[in-house]
Amino acid sequence: MAMHVKEASIFNHEGNTIKTEDREIDIITKIEEPCIAVLGNVLSTEECDELIRLSKDNMNRSKIGSHREVSNIRTSSGTFLPEMDSDVVTRVEKRVAQIMNVPVENGEGLHILNYKVGQEYKAHLDYFTSANRTVKNPRISTLVMYLNDVEEGGETYFPHLNLSVAPKKGMAVYFEYFYQDPSLNELTLHGGSPVIVGEKWAATQWVRRQQYR
Numbered sequence: 001m002a003m004h005v006k007e008a009s010i011f012n013h014e015g016n017t018i019k020t021e022d023r024e025i026d027i028i029t030k031i032e033e034p035c036i037a038v039l040g041n042v043l044s045t046e047e048c049d050e051l052i053r054l055s056k057d058n059m060n061r062s063k064i065g066s067h068r069e070v071s072n073i074r075t076s077s078g079t080f081l082p083e084m085d086s087d088v089v090t091r092v093e094k095r096v097a098q099i100m101n102v103p104v105e106n107g108e109g110l111h112i113l114n115y116k117v118g119q120e121y122k123a124h125l126d127y128f129t130s131a132n133r134t135v136k137n138p139r140i141s142t143l144v145m146y147l148n149d150v151e152e153g154g155e156t157y158f159p160h161l162n163l164s165v166a167p168k169k170g171m172a173v174y175f176e177y178f179y180q181d182p183s184l185n186e187l188t189l190h191g192g193s194p195v196i197v198g199e200k201w202a203a204t205q206w207v208r209r210q211q212y213r
């Protein structure tokens, strides 16, 4: 008899809430294998506004891949927020690490994204694939936080799972992709659909298996 052994998740929270040091996060929707969770009350209105304010003068056309090319796969603008003396960045990074159940140092840092009308991030995987060598310190999980309300469009969608998450200020979507079974990782294929009305601001934390910073 074929037996299915459930793969381990690092998203180890029990119940409907995640109690971090300074804020109680709501687990609104969760699926398993791959573990994907929609989270509420991740950031306050003030924190969202401050992350946008800190980034808005430094936005660059997004690039993709190891050669950092401009591509129509990703038409948004983005910037990494440096670990500056911002209480908000420090506090948010710490909270995000507790939600993702990893050390802060494993995170790449908050990456702020801005999509104007018509801009999108086509379906992609967040992990790097390499046919002939194993990646040394791979990405294992992602948290995408929404920094504003989008009037129309801008959903984060997972085409293989028929799942679509509408951006709502202060909410977030979590997913992970370090499973033994590669087909589970491939199910985390996702994209940011084009903004139809308004604009979209988001903050992504990509997490590595080991210390990155």
Ligand SMILES: O=C(O)CCC(=O)C(=O)O
Pocket: 113, 121, 126, 142, 144, 154, 155, 156, 157, 190, 191, 192, 193, 202, 204
């Ligand atoms: O904008 C989104 O909804 C998705 C962003 C994303 O996929 C990423 O930052 O890796």
Ligand SMILES: [Fe+2]
Pocket: 124, 125, 126, 142, 190
């Ligand atoms: Fe992504």
